[in-house]
Amino acid sequence: MIKGRIIKGVGGLYYVAAPSLVYECSARGKFRRSGLTPTVGDYVEILPVGDNGCKGTIEHICERKNLLVRPRVANVDCAVVQFAAAQPDINYELLDRFLILASVKCIDSVVICINKSDLMSADTEAYISRVYSAYDVIFTSAAENTGIDVLRDKLIDKVTVFAGPSGVGKSSIINAIIPDVLRKTGELSKKIQRGKHTTREVELLEYNKNTFIADSPGFTSLSLDFLKADELKLHFREFAPYLEGCFFNDCRHIAEPGCVLKEHVGKEIPPERYERFVDLYNELTQK
Numbered sequence: 286m287i288k289g290r291i292i293k294g295v296g297g298l299y300y301v302a303a304p305s306l307v308y309e310c311s312a313r314g315k316f317r318r319s320g321l322t323p324t325v326g327d328y329v330e331i332l333p334v335g336d337n338g339c340k341g342t343i344e345h346i347c348e349r350k351n352l353l354v355r356p357r358v359a360n361v362d363c364a365v366v367q368f369a370a371a372q373p374d375i376n377y378e379l380l381d382r383f384l385i386l387a388s389v390k391c392i393d394s395v396v397i398c399i400n401k402s403d404l405m406s407a408d409t410e411a412y413i414s415r416v417y418s419a420y421d422v423i424f425t426s427a428a429e430n431t432g433i434d435v436l437r438d439k440l441i442d443k444v445t446v447f448a449g450p451s452g453v454g455k456s457s458i459i460n461a462i463i464p465d466v467l468r469k470t471g472e473l474s475k476k477i478q479r480g481k482h483t484t485r486e487v488e489l490l491e492y493n494k495n496t497f498i499a500d501s502p503g504f505t506s507l508s509l510d511f512l513k514a515d516e517l518k519l520h521f522r523e524f525a526p527y528l529e530g531c532f533f534n535d536c537r538h539i540a541e542p543g544c545v546l547k548e549h550v551g552k553e554i555p556p557e558r559y560e561r562f563v564d565l566y567n568e569l570t571q572k
């Protein structure tokens with residue numbers, strides 16, 4: 286058996302990157318019958334078939350540490366949540382939703398990438414640096430090729446998914462990170478599309494042997510309906526030190542007297558983030 290990782294799936298065939306080459310694999314029927322669908326990002330064990338040496342069958346799918354639904358990718362190590370400093374303006378509510386989703390999915394590493402920094406006002410930069418100081422924020426410009434090296438360094442030896450609204454430059458940034466993506470992924474790859482994303486198939490683009498990047502089509506909204514309102518607070522990173530110790534043991538940190546967390550709003554906790562927490566909490570309790 287050879288171990289590898291699914292980097293692309295097209296029409297029932299899976300491309301599995303193994304140490305020496307990429308195998309084109311079909312999946313055993315047992316997976317279909319058990320409802321386990323091989324997924325891009327999966328670690329798998331394959332058996333080579335035939336005599337030309339690059340075809341195989343997937344025999345085993347290793348347990349996943351996580352699974353994103355859109356784009357559908359398993360075993361994601363890092364999420365780059367990307368917005369543009371301008372054109373389009375940042376939708377902070379959507380940005381917070383992405384951060385919450387990354388936390389829910391137990392993605393270890395989260396980077397906020399603010400692209401189009403060539404168009405950024407001093408106000409926007411100051412706002413983001415203040416409100417998101419609990420997160421890793423990188424300012425980039427694909428147009429001026431700045432910040433790319435810093436961002437790339439964060440992604441080494443990880444599987445990273447880029448997410449963000451349409452038109453913020455996700456594909457442009459990935460092209461800048463992997464300028465030789467066509468050569469690196471050979472015939473499996475097609476040019477990453479700029480502008481409106483048309484392809485629905487997700488693909489892991491290889492930067493090096495252990496470093497893969499998945500692009501995604503732009504999001505305009507992100508539903509968090511599956512989340513319990515009382516769990517929401519766990520996904521605001523800067524709340525963590527203040528979740529315990531309120532007057533009421535089951536404090537929701539909304540309007541209770543003696544709320545320790547609220548005492549820190551405007552100090553360690555940015556008021557904007559707390560307000561969006563309350564809005565989202567109310568949304569989740571009304572569903």
Ligand SMILES: Nc1nc2c(ncn2[C@@H]2O[C@H](COP(=O)(O)OP(=O)(O)OP(=O)(O)O)[C@@H](O)[C@H]2O)c(=O)[nH]1
Binds near residue numbers: 449457481501503504
């Ligand atoms: N000024 C400026 N424009 C940029 C920058 N990066 C990308 N753009 C432009 O922004 C537009 C959208 O870029 P894309 O890379 O297609 O954006 P995307 O996020 O992949 O969009 P979708 O695939 O639709 O989700 C293109 O016209 C790019 O040339 C940047 O750093 N500065």
Ligand SMILES: [Mg+2]
Binds near residue numbers: 478501503
């Ligand atoms: Mg794109």
Ligand SMILES: [Zn+2]
Binds near residue numbers: 537538545
């Ligand atoms: Zn409280």
